[in-house]
């Protein structure tokens with residue numbers, strides 16, 4: 001089959017003459033198949049693909065992927081779909097629904113000889129997420145590549161409209177996401193779907209729900225009414241209104257689920273634990289610690305939660321490769337991460353519901369739901385990422401005591417067999433102090449934590465099921481403390497906030513709203529009025545975060561050690577995830593001569609082609625990737641900064657050095673209380689110190705704001721005085737005077753408040769993580785670059801599609 005990836009159709013070899021001959025043979029085949037399909041009795045059970053009237057290329061494709069027996073949903077749905085019925089297909093997660101619609105798509109278009117550029121678009125397959133669309137496309141290519149001549153492509157965005165447009169014009173089968181295909185339908189003059197024969201909605205209930213409602217209704221308007229429609233999902237919609245929207249004609253409801261049975265696979269073991277919100281992170285950490293040799297998928301409620309948990313756990317070096325995925329990452333990063341998780345033997349992926357549906361990650365051992373899903377259907381899809389197609393798997397759900405009763409009743413209604421288990425107290429460890437320490441030392445992590453907190457609370461606020469999600473009963477202060485935050489950030493809720501609409505909003509839009517909401521935590525005034533200063537403060541923080549995150553996503557999604565692990569060579573646990581800090585360099589100081597050489601160990605970590613020198617006493621070698629760094633070596637004063645500060649030691653009578661604490665008098669130590677008391681006191685003091693530092697930060701910001709306000713008032717007063725004086729001037733002079741005053745004002749404003757300008761945040765000194773040397777640039781090019789050309793994307797997709 002000819003395949004195109006996000007923007008162009010790519011044809012496989014057969015030369016023109018061979019193709020024409022093949023088309024003739026196919027015509028004959030198609031006619032024979034048509035007769036065979038007409039005679040096919042869908043009530044007669046079929047077991048093997050060879051029992052079905054399928055074309056030779058499809059049979060060969062199935063053989064090449066070693067599929068011989070049909071799964072129950074395939075056995076029921078394929079014969080009906082071949083005969084042209086509209087279908088509502090429902091079967092458990094991992095039961096083979098993808099082929100249940102792909103085989104009929106290939107076959108029905110084949111029999112109709114809807115092949116080649118002139119035939120036009122014959123089938124449209126819509127998926128709710130890009131990842132799932134790619135996976136469907138992957139299966140289509142695998143099954144269709146043994147001799148089918150269709151042109152198939154992916155339209156999921158991440159590519160210029162023009163390139164996608166050109167490709168669409170030649171496609172016979174398109175796999176797409178709703179938003180992007182609608183964009184083409186409404187903006188591409190030459191794109192028409194008059195010949196469309198089949199519409200398929202995978203995860204149909206999701207596509208038909210509130211979030212995609214408008215897009216889907218608009219898409220359907222462009223499609224011919226006379227067509228075959230196939231809807232598939234593990235949690236199927238049967239709402240008449242939904243079916244009417246799609247103009248389904250007497251659809252056949254095909255389900256393999258026994259109504260008395262659960263919609264979850266039998267091979268899945270499901271448990272829940274009750275853990276207060278404030279202990280969730282501790283429980284998750286302890287869980288990961290006890291499952292280091294597993295492949296784990298952890299669901300959290302928002303991208304910000306995912307980012308915070310991933311970043312903080314990474315710093316804590318859990319001894320298992322960590323990955324994270326959410327809808328606001330760039331497409332290339334998302335594809336890369338799904339590919340890595342697919343290939344991994346042991347790994348822990350923190351993700352939002354962007355991977356809850358349809359994705360077929362092989363051999364996931366555990367699905368952990370740290371944040372309660374919005375409803376039972378989401379629960380079913382999430383746990384469905386494990387125990388796929390006859391394999392075993394385990395799922396565990398964390399519930400706050402306030403959620404337990406409500407959510408269990410929702411699961412019971414869906415007959416989900418779930419049992420309570422308790423956490424072994426011996427295995428439970430707390431990371432609260434480490435998180436507190438990390439947030440204190442690293443403001444970026446603190447901001448992330450605050451954003452994560454706010455987004456979590458918002459996600460609870462917007463939940464529709466108030467019997468499960470009771471914001472008032474959640475221990476929010478304790479939750480903030482458990483994340484290492486010095487207090488619970490203040491939150492202002494927006495009216496009419498629609499979680500699903502936000503979920504489906506384009507990435508760019510989302511990041512706007514996200515940034516706005518996130519920073520409310522610190523920056524919004526109690527009366528809700530946002531000043532220029534507030535905006536400036538928000539912008540600065542976003543700036544730090546955005547850059548920091550961009551870098552982390554580009555460089556550190558998987559550390560080299562993690563990559564090793566993914567390759568199967570397990571590194572030492574305690575070597576995992578070390579964060580390599582960059583060496584800070586200040587610009588202006590005296591210079592002097594000094595130099596050194598690289599030590600062997602450090603040299604291993606330096607990319608080939610980059611010069612590096614080590615400084616005696618300094619932890620890391622300096623990478624000579626710029627003139628500035630070379631200059632640095634000439635300044636003794638600067639070099640001093642790079643050396644270790646040293647440790648204070650005390651010498652005993654024999655002249656032996658000791659750490660200070662070693663020489664503390666035992667009686668003194670005992671007098672200060674038990675070790676546990678001292679530890680608790682120390683932690684309390686430290687927590688207080690963090691709180692005070694935070695208050696001081698806020699007070700400072702307040703003072704600055706007041707000073708600025710004063711200045712502005714003074715200036716306004718001066719302007720008023722000037723205006724009064726200038727009133728005596730004649731008209732011409734007056735206009736000129738005003739003009740000059742305006743110009744001066746704007747200059748002044750620039751000098752005084754440059755950071756208040758909306759367009760560009762003030763340039764700030766580079767941080768340790770913002771090195772921009774050649775090595776970095778090269779790495780950036782390799783890892784972060786949004787694919788600019790079609791070839792980039794094709795290369796990427798071909799990696800995905802194997």
Ligand SMILES: Nc1ncnc2c1ncn2[C@@H]1O[C@H](COP(=O)(O)OP(=O)(O)OP(=O)(O)O)[C@@H](O)[C@H]1O
Pocket residue numbers: 067068069070071074091092093094095096097098099233234357358359360384385388389
């Ligand atoms: N006939 C078959 N024989 C063997 N394996 C199959 C067959 N059909 C599908 N599979 C395998 O079963 C797994 C699950 O299939 P698929 O992803 O289509 O499930 P699904 O029902 O769509 O799941 P979900 O509800 O999560 O989307 C895949 O790994 C697929 O390769």
